[in-house]
Amino acid sequence: MKVTQLSIEAFRNLREIDWTPRGGVNVIYGENGQGKTNLLEAIWIFSGAKSFRGAKEAELIPIGGQQAGLSLRFSDSYREHLGKLRLGEKKEILLDGMPVDSLPGLSGSLCCVVFSPTHLNLIKGGPAERRKSLDTVIGQVKPRYLSVLSEYQRLLTQRAALLKDAQMQPALLDTLDIWDEALCQRGALLTVTRKSFVERLTPIACEIYRGISTGREEFSLRYLSSIESDGESSRETMKKLLAERRGDDLRTGMTSVGPHRDDLEVLFNGISARSFGSQGQQRSGVLAMKFAESALIEQVVGQPPVILLDDVMSELDSLRRDYLLHRLTGRQIFITCCDPGQVSGVDALFEMKQGCLTGGGPLG
Numbered sequence: 001m002k003v004t005q006l007s008i009e010a011f012r013n014l015r016e017i018d019w020t021p022r023g024g025v026n027v028i029y030g031e032n033g034q035g036k037t038n039l040l041e042a043i044w045i046f047s048g049a050k051s052f053r054g055a056k057e058a059e060l061i062p063i064g065g066q067q068a069g070l071s072l073r074f075s076d077s078y079r080e081h082l083g084k085l086r087l088g089e090k091k092e093i094l095l096d097g098m099p100v101d102s103l104p105g106l107s108g109s110l111c112c113v114v115f116s117p118t119h120l121n122l123i124k125g126g127p128a129e130r131r132k133s134l135d136t137v138i139g140q141v142k143p144r145y146l147s148v149l150s151e152y153q154r155l156l157t158q159r160a161a162l163l164k165d166a167q168m169q170p171a172l173l174d175t176l177d178i179w180d181e182a183l184c185q186r187g188a189l190l191t192v193t194r195k196s197f198v199e200r201l202t203p204i205a206c207e208i209y210r211g212i213s214t215g216r217e218e219f220s221l222r223y224l225s226s227i228e229s230d231g232e233s234s235r236e237t238m239k240k241l242l243a244e245r246r247g248d249d250l251r252t253g254m255t256s257v258g259p260h261r262d263d264l265e266v267l268f269n270g271i272s273a274r275s276f277g278s279q280g281q282q283r284s285g286v287l288a289m290k291f292a293e294s295a296l297i298e299q300v301v302g303q304p305p306v307i308l309l310d311d312v313m314s315e316l317d318s319l320r321r322d323y324l325l326h327r328l329t330g331r332q333i334f335i336t337c338c339d340p341g342q343v344s345g346v347d348a349l350f351e352m353k354q355g356c357l358t359g360g361g362p363l364g
């Protein structure tokens, strides 16, 4: 996949940008706080995934302004697409001229993998970070997964309200089985999809980890499910566990089993990377996972995703930088950095200064 043109009317601190990137390695350099990450975010938003900085939609609108407006032309192996976004009071999202009701509705058209320093939380942070990361990448290759996820989350909220209300009106408990049935149907589907995704991701991530790490430790990933089933279906197991724990759930007002409680364990030589991994090991582990995502997206959708690398080159030594760029040959890559001298094999160089983008001519 390739981004062929990005036009920005207004987006965060970026204004009136009409940009034609190249097919290979695009480097956007500039001092801190100029708008380099904002530019990557402007591309990423068309993937339909949530902001990789955890930003709310309102934060994308320029401070003091009323609206954000941007459009992106991108192509896959079959055709060119045009996405248009207007955020603010008069929200409008269009894909190839057709209205889309929300940003997640764009999922499945532009596949991107992003890696920024905040992604170190994938190992250091809590389970929610890892679940979100898995959901984001699965959602890109299976947009239907996101609808099931949002139904599941809605059912969880409704079940929590019911558990609470049932303390005052016990008759409401009679309806709990119906909610649990619906919850288990979605919950099992999410669990099975995540597990099989992690099974496919693991060998690729291990191979990449071996390539980028100087250590000899074995890298592995394990999906930890709260509904581990022993032969029976995940749905049956979840139903059984929900029934067993109904007393606890009534007391706490929360649902204690299901994919919202799961985790992705990252291990070095079978030991928790979160608790025992060094900074360098953790960084290499996250990179391996991110690059494995890219390879897996390519396997599933049959074409490579667009790669967004935000400010990560300065954190890597030259051997790792070269290894990664070599692995990414043939893809369109956007790299932001302060010092463009750190990146080799650049196809086009752009400078970001106070929200304005210049350059892109032949490299001197």
Ligand SMILES: Nc1ncnc2c1ncn2[C@@H]1O[C@H](COP(=O)(O)OP(=O)(O)OP(=O)(O)O)[C@@H](O)[C@H]1O
Binding pocket: 011, 012, 013, 030, 031, 032, 033, 034, 035, 036, 037, 038, 039, 059, 060, 061, 062, 063, 311, 336, 338, 352
């Ligand atoms: N909604 C907004 N409206 C206007 N300006 C914004 C908005 N959101 C962020 N900014 C500004 O954008 C700038 C940050 O841009 P960005 O994060 O892209 O910087 P950067 O070039 O990637 O910097 P660094 O190298 O430090 O990561 C800051 O000056 C910030 O104040």
